[in-house]
Amino acid sequence: MMSLFFCIGGIIVAGHALAFRNALLTISLSIGLIACGGGGGEGGESANDSWTEVAPPSEKPEDLINARINTALSIGSAVNLTLQDQTSLLKWALNTAEHQRYWQKNLLGSLYSDANNKAIQPHLQFTPNASINIYPTDFSTTLPIAVADGTCNWALSLQANKGCGLGVAAQIGKGRALAYGQNMFTGVLNNNSDFTQFTGVLNNSLRWLITGNTKTALNASLNIAVSGYDTNTAKRYFEQQLGTAVNILNCNVLDPNNLCWKNADLILLSSNIGSEKFDRALIQGYLDAGKPVYFQASGDNVNSNMEKVLAAMGMQTNGNYWRTKDTLLLSKPKTYQQRWDNINQIDATIKTLQYFNSPASVTLGELNTSNSMIQSINALSSSLQTLNNQGLSAFSEENKNSILKALVLIADLWRPSVNYTGLNINSDPLTFMQTYASDAWLDYKRSHTKAALQGAGDYMPVAAQNMPVSSDWETITVTIPQTIGVTAIGRASIPAKAVDIQIVDAQGANLAVQTSHIRTWGSPFDADGYKRPLHPNSYGVKLNTGTDNKFISPFGGPLMLNYNNATAGSTITLKIKGSAKYAHFDFTQPITDADIDAAKASLQSRTFGWNTFKFTDGEIQQITAYALKAIGNTAPRDYIERIKTVVYKSNHIANGYNNMPLDSSTQDYCNTLGWDCTGTIHRAPGVQHFVGWLAYCGYLCSGNPSDGATGVDTGWGWVHELGHNTVQGVLTMTFPSTENGNTIGCGTECNNNILAGVSMLRKYEIYGLDNNGNNFNHPLLYSNIQDNRNTNLSGELLRAKMEKRLWQGNDNAKQAFHMQLAYNYTKLHQSKLRPDSQGVFEFMRLLNISQRLYNQIDVATATTADKNKLGLGAFTTKNLSRPDMIYVLSSKIMGYDLKEMFKLYGLPVTDTARASIAMLNLADAPLNFYAQPLNRSNHLDEGTWITLPATGSVPNYPY
Incomplete structure (x- = not known):
């Protein structure tokens, strides 16, 4: 009654529920x-x-x-x-x-x-x-x-x-x-x-x-x-x-x-x-x-x-x-x-088992991801994963595969001797393969397993194996931030110690438990060696209602709920036994100073490998060493408040998400424009996870989770990565080159840095920390204008020359273009003598809000009045080029026709776009430029306005 489960397209269906037969019984072969x-x-x-x-x-x-x-x-x-x-x-x-x-x-x-x-x-x-x-x-x-x-x-x-x-x-x-x-x-x-x-x-x-x-x-x-x-x-x-x-x-x-x-x-x-x-x-x-x-x-x-x-x-x-x-x-x-x-699927399994039974009699081949035995080990691992995903163990009655049961036990017997120090593809092949198999043949849905006595490499120190776990049931409440996702529970799985979990109230959600929420952990075949378990974080193990759910990991880690069909903002109640408290700070629920002190003491002990923070809109998971360095002597409340303020709130204000209340000035102008600036289309994206351990790409990498080879802080890298995840089209100035038709402009790695730059602006305003003041290079942008005017060209030739000079040039100069729009908004619409943070954020907020309103409108059927709310009156189809879209939306927001300003910066605007704005009867915007000293773009009070002539040379830059 063998039953070899394979993961086909990520889907598997269990066989019928025969009672588990004694392994000595004759296998049904017919x-x-x-x-x-x-x-x-x-x-x-x-x-x-x-x-x-x-x-x-x-x-x-x-x-x-x-x-x-x-x-x-x-x-x-x-x-x-x-x-x-x-x-x-x-x-x-x-x-x-x-x-x-x-x-x-x-x-x-x-x-x-x-x-x-x-x-x-x-x-x-x-x-x-x-x-x-x-x-x-x-x-x-x-x-x-x-x-x-x-x-x-x-x-x-x-x-x-x-x-x-x-x-x-x-x-x-x-x-x-x-x-x-x-x-x-x-x-x-x-x-x-x-x-x-x-x-x-x-x-x-x-x-x-x-x-x-x-x-x-x-x-x-x-x-x-x-x-x-x-x-x-x-x-x-x-x-x-x-x-x-x-x-x-x-x-x-x-x-x-x-x-x-x-x-x-x-x-x-x-x-x-x-x-x-x-x-x-x-x-x-x-x-x-x-x-x-x-x-x-x-x-x-x-x-x-x-x-x-x-x-x-x-x-x-x-x-x-x-x-x-x-x-x-x-x-x-x-x-x-x-x-x-x-x-057939069984020949590969036979070859793999023959190798482990008699290594000298089987040719192993080169150790890499294409090795047939490596692939066979992974296929068997997928079978075990699929069982756990269904809330089943390899040892459940529903699993008829005796082979899987044996492999899990064999992996348990090999694992205690595993040592990730110095192990690589050039090590003893049998040791490598046994380590690989012991890492792969895992069953998290049971009460027993074995840990590596030398620890789990840089994922989890050996000291964690001795952490005490609860012997009595604890009632745990978990805040669920959205309808589907992963969130920290606030308790840890200790290596090789079983956790029991009961669902008290799932609030209608489907639940699974896993360790850690990370997306990269390196490869045993990498040049730097086999430094940690093959897959150190567990996959999701379904939690069943009305029963004690067993969970155990040989590597441990922060326990996470993997959920779907949930109600955002709901609270799920669990009972947990056999878990440990670690350095977890949950600011989605009331947290006492005693709770913070206990978590901080756990962090400073360095016993457990990980620290987690949980707060509205975000969660952080980072290794202990990175956490200690990032937090330093800062109080945990202050540490997380700075991250929320600089990284999350600044991004969400600039993007116009409705989780950040509108200030009175922005709300009044939304009313004047007739825009819905707080509706459901402006909801913030899902919870953003940050992981400080290994980066999926480079030093820091965007995604969800975003990850980096450093602790999580308010530095440029994290706001940059969050910018990748949230940037909209109105900050992406890309278009075909007039010269050769190739796509040019401010795209990926440029557009997100506009968001990152305004986050740094707010960081300086609130905390006095002056980071990346060169992100918006206004001196270089102005130099492009000056050099272009000095060509003595005019009309379309002058514009095309500027297009090539600026939009095929330095990204920091391109990013400064959007800031000049924001500065002009504070001068022309708000009548401020100098730009300030409120005005800059108000313009960026309105521009991003207008993007979502633009996404919603059907210009083919909308009335002229509704189209004019966004400056789209002359358009019959919504196929605007990027310069056109930003031109009409910015002109509408500014209350001025920006066609000469766009021409100044070399941007091609169509006759339809100009006609669309002409329907609004707006005055032409003057050519104003707000000059700031080099590397001082965060210091809005240090600049000066320059008025540029419509033609001819321009004044020298004042700094």
Whole structure:
């Protein structure tokens, strides 16, 4: 009853809920039921290739394990196993895998053999809008028997570069199951050439399904219970093709209360069962009782009841309405070995286990991500991950895969000796591979595991293993900031110590638990070596309601809730036992000075590897060393308040998000403009996570989480990365070059620095910290203007020259353009003598607000009055160039026509844009430039206004 779960397209469906069988019991192989010959020989052309039955392994799995191993496989704990047991476990896992290959390879060979044991070379063509595709979810009990020739570029492809699944067979418990993704019977009966040449394989599979042997004739009569399919067609097929008299039972086998299923020799199901009310366990029960179950689709629809049936059979499906016929064709001649190589998953597992059983007898090859054994280890790891994602353990009754159980225990036995110091691809190969496997074969949904005695590298110090954990239940409340995401719980998983979690009140959310929320941790194959676990943070383990959820990690880490379907702002209540308190600061809930002192003491002890902060709009996770350096002597409240103020609030004000209240000046002007500046379209983005440990790219890297090789603080890097994540089009001045058509301007790494620059402006204003005063290089921008005017060009030639000079030049000068717009806003609209922070932020805020309003409007149907609210009156389609969009929105906000200012800066503006602003009857903006000293852009009070002439040379820069 092996059951090798593989992660296919990230989806897996558990098999039926048989009770866990003692590992000593004989594995259900049905070996004697698979004959070397095929039945009938109808359809398809035979080849010279002859089928020879694969010999069974010389040993039986039950002869290779003792009572200790048997107990360990039952309870999921290696605590009482010895080094000798490790050897026995490896042999047992290998033998179990070899038995799996034995029944699967024999079954496949016999299906594609005629009566003379010659290979059938069939032709099968599915119709895209009349079929579905079917794939195994459990390769130890389920075997793809018909796979299209081409690559199946779809979510549930069999595996990388393999074909679409047309048919699947399974042995589950005492029963057998068979499924095809199209109406096979009608195709054959109607003499459809897409199906007739596959008749031999189809009939072999049906004989195997009912008798267990591909060439054993069916009994003279056959009782069939049919649901969702035409009974007359089913009767005709079996009588005409398989020579048996068919009695269609008056039996609704999908009625959970029926008893007539016991009289059926075959249960036949098809697509039209959507109205029936049953659970997957009903089909599982039939298979458990030894009833053959056959499913064939009757169209391209996939309903939940079909998915229940297939899930019970160890299969999954997707539709193929949009596929082309060539991706659903099986016709290429293949030898038996080629057909096996195209579908099998077990050979790679066998090779990997052979290596660990006898390293000297197997060629390992170069250690890299392309190594077949590395890939096999990862595939098995994905199978374990998928189980945990479903809230299951490898040792749960639902998992039929004995191999996975053994691998988890083997990994536990190897792990204590793991040492990440000095380990790399040039180390002893066996040590490297055992470390890799012990890092990969993880099961977090249980009560026992083992940690590396030398610690988890730079992810977690060895001292953390001795941290005390709670022995009594604690009630924990967790603030949920959005509908889907990851958030810190405030407790830690200590390496190799089990945590129990109960859901008290999920507030309707779906919950999973994991350690850490990080996205990069390096690779064992990197030049700097194998410095930490392969995947130090756990994947999400589903939390089930009404039970104690077990969780354990060999590496530990901050516990996180992975949630979806939640209500933003809700509070989820959990009970937790077996976790530890660490340096966690949660400012989303009331936090006392005593709480802060305790967290600070934990941080300073350096016992645990990580520190976390949680606050509205953001969360921080950083290694202890970085946290101590970033926080320094600052009080934790002050540390986080500065980060909130400089990094988050400044960005959100400039972006016009409605989580930051409008000041009275901005609100009054929104009212005057007739804009909705606080509606739902202006909601702030999801919670931003920052991780200080390793950077995904470079030194700091944007994303969610954003990460950097430093502690989290108010420096340029973090505001820069947050700028990447939130920048809008109105700060992105990119357009085709007039000279050659190439895209030029202020794009990525320039646009986000406009947001970063205004954050630094606010940082100086509030805290007096003068960082990156050269980000807006006004002297260089002015020098471009001066040099351009000195060319003595005029008109379009002058503008085009400035376009090339500025927008193909230095980014800091380009960024200063938006600031000059903001400065002019304070002068022309607010009538201020000098720019100030309020005015700059008001302009940036309104510009970003206008972007979202622009995104919402339909200029093709909007009234002229509504279009004029954004300066779009002359536009009939919303295909504005970037200069046009910024020109019309900025002119509307400024209350002046900026066409001469845009010309000054070399920006091409269309006649339609100029006509659109002309409809507003605005005065032309004067050419004002606010000059500031070099590197002093944060010092708004130090500048002076320069008025530029419309033509000719301009005054010298005053600084």
